[in-house]
Amino acid sequence: MRVWSRAVAVLAAGAVVVAGVPALAGVVTVTDAGVTGRTGAQATGGSAALGAARTVATRAQVTPGDTRLMPSTPRTDTPRITNGEITDIEVIGNRVFIAGTFTSIANVGGTAIAQKSLASYNLDTGKVDTGFKPTIDGAVAAVEASPDGTSLYIAGSFNTINGVTKRKIARLNPTTGAPVAAFTATASARATALAVSPTAVYVGGQFATVNGVARSGLAALNPTTGVVDTAFNLPVTGGIGVGGMLTVQQLKLTHDRSKLLVVHTGRQIAGQDRYGVALIGTASKALLPWRTRLWEDNLSFVGGIQRVFAGDIAPDDSYFVVTSGSGGDRPPINDTAIAYSLTGNDHVEPLWISRHFDSIYSVAITATAVYVGGHFSWQESPTSNVPWPGLDNVGYGTGQGLSGYGLGDQVVRRDHLGALDPLTGTALEWNPGSNSYEGEKAMLATARGLLVGGDGNVKGGKTTGRVAFFDMSKEPAPSALDTTVTTPIEGAVKQAGESFDLGGQALAPAGVSKVQVEVMDRNSGKYLQADLTTWGAFKSLNATVAAPNATSTTWKLPVSLPAGVYQIQARTVGRDGAGDTTKAIKKIEAFRFDDLPPATRITAPTAGLIATQSFVATGTATDDKGVSSMIYSFRTPDNRYLQDDGSVAAVYNTFRGEPDVLGATSATWQYEVTLPTEGQWRMTATAVDTAGQSDLRGDTRDWTVSATGVPPTVAITAPVAMTPPTAAAPLTVAPGATVTFAGTAADEDALKSVEIYLRNNTTREALAADGTWGADSVAAYHRISPTNLDAATFDWSFTTVPLTPGVYDFRVRATDRLGLTTSNTNLGRLTVTAQVPGDAFPNGLLSFTGTDQNVDRLHLDLAGTATDDKGVKAVRVALRDLDTGRYAQPNGTMAAAFATLDATLAAPNATSTTFTLPVDLPTKGNYSVEAWAVDTAGQQDGSTSGATAKYLVYPGDADPTLEPSITPVEGEVYPGGRIVVTGRAVDDVGMQKVELQITNAAGQGMNAAGTFGRAGTWIAAFLTSPGSPGSNFAYTSPVVPAGTYTVTIRGMDNYGQYQQPVRTVSVTVTD
Known part of the structure; x- marks a missing residue:
């Protein structure tokens, strides 16, 4: 049983115990530049040291005592960045520093100023800081200030700053952006994350060395010189990110600087398992015993790939939140925000898990809220199921079936930006929205407000460029004359065409005379008229007031809305004629469940290489009522879009077309396009139905356009020769010895990587992306070429561990600098059987091989037969709970590690025997049962055909x-x-x-x-x-x-x- 609580809860014996929630009223002492403050319930506000002087102001801190939510509308007078992505944001006093892949910045209404990768502006004036002009030759992934605000540190993929060699890590003068000559920290590969204290600069990334000192992914540097701290040696190893990537995604120091949070894609830190997250003691410079098993237990559900992305720590250091993205909707570890206490040792359980159904790329925590940004469209409503709404194995992200619409009032609409309750992880009423494409990937909360960065130019309904500032000083002060909208909740989705109440509270010292309500269609800008049916020019509607003339009263207005998105505004008028100066605003949506959105598919050309820049894309579109039109877009990897005139620009642009049969429920479509350049391109096709509804996501297809591009080729020379596509005969070897696979890879241009795949299909042992071998490893391609491979040919080789008996699947492929990968037809493939000469594999069979859903107790009686030409030594049975991915262990518990139970043989070592296995199950579940016979030579059954069964063990559960x-x-x-x-x-x-x-x-x-x-x-x-x-x-x-x-x-x-x-x-x- 796995439960994460939304309130303090102590569960029954045998269950996970969750008996705590973030202690937001805690007290932590924080010291910055000689200024000491207290956070939590006893906080007294922001530090007085946060002045406006550019070079002496300390790094901005969250004001722990502020209980307001951020405004939902950003300022519109801040500078505009309109291309690239934003990767990080930092603030020193009144100055903002923005890192990313952009190339320019401009004042509002001004011309663009060339400024690549790192820029600054003044929060007070809203003007670009033209005195800050570092010239950086690569992208900046992270920017972090020293606590006293006198230094600025950056990390990324750059090699020079202002013409001076500074590889991947640098210290800058925060006034000019010039590199500090006295600081040298040369990393061997990209640096991605920073955290800075008065005594150390902690840096994470994909590097293996810093200043020539071996440091795998994580290092601590002297903040003045950049010298590597020899006492801080905690290597991150075992990359299981996308493509086996090993990197540190985020580094965060607690506010008392006693602990360092490391968010990473490795398996281990300092030789100890720490999947996803780890805590390090800054004084001891040692890995702390804090450990969660959440990723270990659930990676098998998501292909073994670690997708953790961002993290932040609460102002009072009581808890932290980590997020995940780009892996598909699969709780608990994909597309979720997860809160943990900072205390504990092993087996630390989450405080809560918040399902977002799509990627969460950024997080910032204040005393009031956990702000998140990403590519999501939904958050859990305050009334959602625990531990999360929906089915674990069903995706509800945009473009997946009905998306979150199918979850009813368990979710609320939030487009790419939202805020969570720190106690529960459910949505708060903060819903600015964003039009970003990939999502909001940078976020910073300060005493002045919230800074958000992503690859869209509209946030909170305002044109802001890539970065928006939600300024707390612009939020109106509470008034005695006030209006609130309490129902529906912010972002609610209501059934179109069905009546529901708009309602709320009205306050007026002179007594409430009336409440005026406006219902605006956010797409058309039209307002609901007095007949509550038609739409037209501006109109306010008088709601029904429960207690006219009272100083406090509720109000309501029944409405029935067609499908669409709406903004509700309400205003109280007192008996003295005074009106609420600030209207209450709420955004909601009405959705038609009887008219589903259309679905789109791209069928041709197939993904991969296209030899011409002009081609015809084709596909299909379906809708329950009919397809009326199509929308297409074409973009490059740096988010530049094909324009109407054939050019490419960082401005979102689409092309319209029609299906081949207008109004058909199942139609084909085609679109001819000429791309202006070769390279990588992504097409998105979106169908629109007869009611004007668009496909919730559309379909995408990626191509590499090159007239001369050819995927790389591979060949195997050992242990036997194999030149694709000609298959080689299966190879049989004796078990117990190693095997060396070797061969060549070639490309007409330049190779980028060579990867192999190896799995024992009999024993489940496999090679993981990071090179780990074992039965618990998730099989994936493992890179065997150098990370800096850039050659037309490469001679590759790989030597296995001693082979256990079984049938092995080996493959090899290569990828070139264009991104082209060896086709499936031309993979190098070998089948290798490790078998004792003259001894056949055994065969085990279960007596029952179907699905039994009528088990009424936590017990199974399994039985079967086993045969072998020499003798059956054992029968091993694996019982996996498909609900949790855990296996029944020999000690009677459940764990993620693969395990088998030994059956009792009627005739041990005989050539034919029956077997039995009575099993008391630790928990209810959907149990998949597999049985393998083992012969006297130690060889295992090579097939589970006739040896699998499923048992739905849910005592007391009624059938639907x-x-x-x-x-x-x-x-x-x-x-x-x-x-x-x-x-x-x-x-x-x-x-x-x-x-x-x-x-x-x-x-x-x-x-x-x-x-x-x-x-x-x-x-x-x-x-x-x-x-x-x-x-x-x-x-x-x-x-x-x-x-x-x-x-x-x-x-x-x-x-x-x-x-x-x-x-x-x-x-x-x-x-």
């Missing part, structure tokens, strides 16, 4: 049911050719899906496209609230021929248990 009011009923007649199925499915835990079969009189089953053929095809119906105990469902078939049909309907709950028996009715379709 369909409520009686279901359509169709027996004998229903459908004129017009379509069969409509509707109803409601219920379960005591939650509904995962409803499926149906439509079978014609000839016994043929219909597939989702409406074609009849093989019987037994199940088609998924649409669920309005998947994962909830009760959900309506609907399905409308394509047009089918007139005749009689059998409709079979069944529901499946969150545990995978099916309704028993299924519902079956006969219907007739007429012309």
Whole structure:
């Protein structure tokens, strides 16, 4: 059982105990430049040292005692950066420093000033600091000030600053941007993260050495000279990021500077397992015992790839939050924000996990809120399920089915920016929105407000460029004459066409005379009129006031809105005629569940190499009502878009087209394009339906355009020769010895990497991305070439560990500098069997191999047979709970590590024997059972065919049911050719899906496209609230021929248990 609480909770024995939440009222002493302040409930406000002097002001700090949320509208007088991405933001006094991949900055209304990678402006004046002009030859990934504000440190991929060699790490004069000559810290590869104290500069990245001293990914430097601290030697190893990447994503010091938070993509720090995050004692310079097992337990669900991205520490040092992105919606470790206490030793559990359904790239914590930025469109509402809404294995991100719309009031709309309650991880009412493409990747909270950076130019509904400043001083002070909108909550999604109440509270010292409400369509700018139906010019509507003339009263206004996005504004007027000077604002959405958004697919050209800059892209578009138009865009990796005149610019631009058959529910489309340059391009195609709804995400396709580009080739020379695409004969070797694979890779231009894949398909042992070998490793391509490979040819080799018996799959591929990778057809492949000569593999079989959902206690009795030509020594059985990814261990517990249980043999060492295994299960779950026989030579069964079973072990859980009011009923007649199925499915835990079969009189089953053929095809119906105990469902078939049909309907709950028996009715379709 895995539970993360939204309130203080102590669970029963055998469960994870979560008995704490962030102690926001704690007290921590903070010392900065001689100024001591107290944070938490006893805080007295910001440090007086935060002055305006440019070179002496200390680094900006969050004001812990401020309980307000940030304003939702940013300032519009700050400088504009309009290209590239923003990677980090820092503040010293009244000066902002911005790092990223941009090339210029401009004052509002002014001409662009060339300033690459790092720029500064003044918060007070909103003007570019033209005196700060470092010339940097590469991107800056991180920028951090010294605590006294006299130095500025940067990290990135650069090699020179102002013509002076400064590789990857540098110290700058914060006034001019000039590099400080006395500081030298040369890293062997990209640096990505910084944290600075008065005595150390902590730097993380992808490097192996700093100043020639071995430091894998993490180092501490003297802040004056850059000399490596020899006593701080905590290497980060075992890269399991994308493509096996090993890097440090974020470094954060606690405010008392006693601990260093390391957010990283490795397996270990200082030789100890610390997946995802680790804490280091700054005084001891040692790894602390604090450890979470969350990533270890769940990486198998996401392909073994670590996607942790950002982190921040609360102002009172009671907790921290880490986020993840770019890996798909899969809680608890992908597309989530996770809060942890900073105290504890091993097996530290999260305080809460907040599912965001899409990437979270940045986080900043204040005393009031956890602010997050990214590419998400939804956050958990305050009433969402614990530990998160929705099904773990179903994606609700934009472009995945109905997205978060299918989760109803468990989620609220938040476009790329949002704020979380520090106690629960659910959404607060802060919803500025952003139009960023990749997302908001930089965020900094200070005493003055919140700075946010991403690759969009509109934030909070205002044009700000890449960076926006939500200035606390611009937030109106509370007034005695005040209005609030309490329902719906900010970002709520309501059913279009159904009535609901707008409501809130009104305050007026002279008594409330009326409350005026405006409902504006945010797309058209039109207002709801007095008839509550039509839309037109500005109009305020009088709400119903519960207690007229009272100084405090509630109010409400019933409305029914068509599908769209709306802004609600409310204003109180007192009996004395005085009106609320600041309108209460709330943004909501209405969505039509009876008219689903369209879906888009790009079918050609296939991803990869295209030899011409002019080509025709083709695809399909489907919609339940009809497709009316198409929208296309083309962009480069640096976020520059194809324009109408054929040029490329950092301005979002689209092209419109039509499907081949206008209004068809299933249509093809084509679009001819000429790209102005070769290189990497991404196309996005988005269908629009007849109601004007767009595909929630669209489809994308990546190409490398090159007239001369050819993917690299590989060949194997040992242990046997293999030149693709000609396959080599399988190779058999004796177990116990190593095998050396060797060969060549070549490219007409230059190679970038050579990678291999190796897995023992019999024992599950595999080579991970970081080179780790074992049964718990997630198989992935492992780079065997140098990181700086840049040659036309490369002779590669790899020597295995001593091989255990089994059948091995080996592959090799190469990637060139254009990004082209060896095609699947031309991979180097070998099948190697490690087998004792003259001794066949054994064979184990289970007596039961189906799925049993009727287990009513935490116990299984397993049985089967095993045979071998020499003798069966053992039968090993693995029981994996598919809900948690954990295996039953021999000691009776559950853990993520692969494990087997030994069965009892009736005749040990015989050539044929039966076996039994009674198992008391530690927890309920969806258990996958696999059995392997082992012979007297130690060889394991090479196949699990006939040796797998599934048991749904949920004692006391009821099967799902369909409520009686279901359509169709027996004998229903459908004129017009379509069969409509509707109803409601219920379960005591939650509904995962409803499926149906439509079978014609000839016994043929219909597939989702409406074609009849093989019987037994199940088609998924649409669920309005998947994962909830009760959900309506609907399905409308394509047009089918007139005749009689059998409709079979069944529901499946969150545990995978099916309704028993299924519902079956006969219907007739007429012309």
